[in-house]
Amino acid sequence: MADWVHASPEGIYVAPADLWIDPSTPKPFAAITHGHADHARGGHGRVLATPETLDIMDLRYGASPATPMPYGAAIEQGGVAIGFHPAGHILGSAQISLTYRGERVVVTGDYKRRPDPTCALFTPVPCDILITEATFALPVFTHPPIEGEIARLLRAQAQFPGRAIIVGAYALGKAQRLIMELRRVGYVAPIYLHGAMEKMCELYERHGVALGALLPAAGNAGEKLAGQIIIAPPSALHDRWSRRFADPLLAVASGWMRIRQRARQKNIDLPLVISDHADWNELTQTITQLRPAETWITHGRTDALIRWCEMNQLRARALHLVGRDEEDAA
Amino acid sequence: MKAFAALLDALIYTRSRNDKLTLIADYLRAAPDPDRGWALAALTGGLSFASVKSSVIRGVAAQRVDPELLALSRDYVGDSAETVALIWPTQGEAAAGDVSLSEVVNTLAALTRTNAPATIEAYLDRFDANERYAFLKLATGALRVGISARLAKTGFAQAFGVSVDAVEELWHALTPPYAELFAWGQHGGTRPDLATRAYFRPFMLAHPLEGTLPDYDAYAAEWKWDGIRIQIARTGNEVRLFSRGAEDISHSFPEVVAAFDGHGVVDGELLVRGDDQGGDHLGGEAGSFNALQQRLGRKTVSKAMLESAPAFVRLYDILFDGAQDVRALPWSARRPILERFAAILPPSHFDVSPVIAAPDWASLVALREAARAASIEGVMLKRRDSPYVAGRVTGLWYKWKRDPLTADCVLMYAQRGSGKRSSFYSDYTFGCWTEDGALLPVGKAYSGFTDTELKWLDNFVRAHTLSRFGPVREVEKSLVLEVAFDAIQSSTRHKSGLAMRFPRIKRIRTDKPAAEADRIATLRAMIA
Known part of the structure; x- marks a missing residue:
């Protein structure tokens, strides 16, 4: 499925749009889910991100050529419709949807599903392939209220x-x-x-x-x-x-x-125990809710989430991206 | 159970020793009998429940949670009890009031292998996450809340305004839930009478000697034997053999217990017969620690083992001579008492560690050097005028070990640690090269590195993993570790045919290519 989206250690590559999502090295064209340094790096050619994320990146790396993408906005590039949706992680954090020839991939970036007075609430986006984080993907992680x-x-x-x-x-x-x-x-x-x-x-x-x-x-x-x-x-x-x-x-x-x-x-x-990431229940409930044909797991405790998907007869695989800051920001 | 769970939770996050003491003392004053006695037993590591093994707990949890998710979680958390406490699917809302700690302890003690799972499950359902954690820690016997037995006893002493040394002295003669101890502390009762009990008395321990000894004449020197330190106590007809940790190990060495026909309490080194260390000119031969090790931790001893590795004790000191407690006497007065006492014991099983005749420091240094060939671990220096006091008191006893041996080895596998090191890869298996260029494991080390080095090693392991087997990772064979160890012996247990004694990581040798690490043959040549 979705042979037009590739996972490389440097990030997720969307071939028809020549677009990288959260790449770990400078790229000519990058879409950024949110402003944390392990996702948003400086030095890209052109950047797609929410206005808040762009503001954060400007503060850290100085201004660069960018197209602001408010929640709900979409643009097309190389036949791929690229859309931004609230992820509920921090101010400006977004999920990125990619639709190409009738197939839709959603990259959650980091997300949580609980209300947070500093950012917009996560919206579930139906998709064929869900590319999810797994920072707290072990059943011992249930964040208390x-x-x-x-x-x-x-x-x-x-x-x-x-x-x-x-x-x-x-x-x-x-x-x-x-x-x-x-x-x-x-x-x-x-x-x-x-x-x-x-x-x-x-x-x-x-x-x-x-x-x-x-x-x-x-x-x-x-x-x-x-x-x-x-x-x-x-x-x-x-x-x-x-x-x-x-x-x-x-x-x-x-x-x-x-x-x-x-x-x-x-x-x-x-x-x-206060986290801006989805806990085990949020991660598994999101997959249950969206029922994607496949789940790809970017970073975190991938083994356990894959195991859970297997138990629920859902297809899943790990992407092994590098440079994701696992433990400090969470 | 709620109060005990709250105590454990608070202790885990309390860093200052004084704050920990206050928490313990407050609890011991406030909690009812016999709950507080059981709590004190738990805090000092004195509770164990034969039918509650970690595997039983995992088995119970695996009925409610997918076993693979449970194993992945356990691997990450680094502690079975905490994993199960967190992962348990119910949240204890149904709990009908508190359960007393004593009820829990009595129930756990009465469990059989058959009814253990159902009982444990019922408790887990009833408790909230904090109580589950305390319950599981209690049940499996290792609290890991960052306090030592000594600190808990100090907490007791603080709670009731008594001296901790007095508590230590009584401690091993009493049993949980320590009713006599609390009666003495709390109600100003009489001190329990110990005359008729064969109980453990705290060992006197030595500091490592750094540099030289300024007033050599004030000290007597003995060889440092490489066995296990033991105490034999006999009062009435009861003879008990205790390890350093006050554990009764009489059952492992029945021949020693049977042969001890004196009345009193002595301190010595348990050894097996052999010709690995010492020699006639150095006070008698003995087998290596490795030979002794096969006899440790056995519940029963076979006849063959009694014949192939007969044990004996080389006596160091005397604490009680059958009539009076001689600990307050100086070493110079205790020594002749020990020699007279030992003279009536059968020489087949008891001898006295000889005093080294070395008139001055220089001649002792020379003797110590020469003793390396006889595999002697080092020298003990005991102040002639020192009483026998519990613990490590500066200036009284010194151990002066031989400089350790070292080898450059290649890191092969790493395993996650537990407790304070949970989730760090902190247990390292390393190897050396065979003549045909293969790497064979020669040892495993858990210590020697600094916290910064641990972080570095952990990162190295994560970034250079070749494959995973549960909690173990196989790493790229590229990192050289300089390993220090006290001795190396032949061993049939390991494929390399070698066993190191007390290996630890001395240095990380990023400067050295793996191909230049030591060969098995080099290590074999170090076998003394």
């Missing part, structure tokens, strides 16, 4: 008024979602940011995501931020950066925190 995790964060804050609460969260997507979820339950106090977060938060604001009062964490060493919530990239938690604050309590917001031994390896105090 986010409300419970936010409540745990606020409980820790109330319990340790003398400690600065530093939450490790990826600077693009996770950080803003965390802020919005805190706002949603009525947390109006300023939230302090590591410098690496500031530009992305401004970008979200420009796209209409009102994050409330944000202040830089820098310059507030010692006791000043005791009892406050600070958001920083996960890499800053065990860096000297976090030692400047009063007796910091370290939290990490990630789907990997579901596994105790994993959380322990990270040496943190408060694991928050």
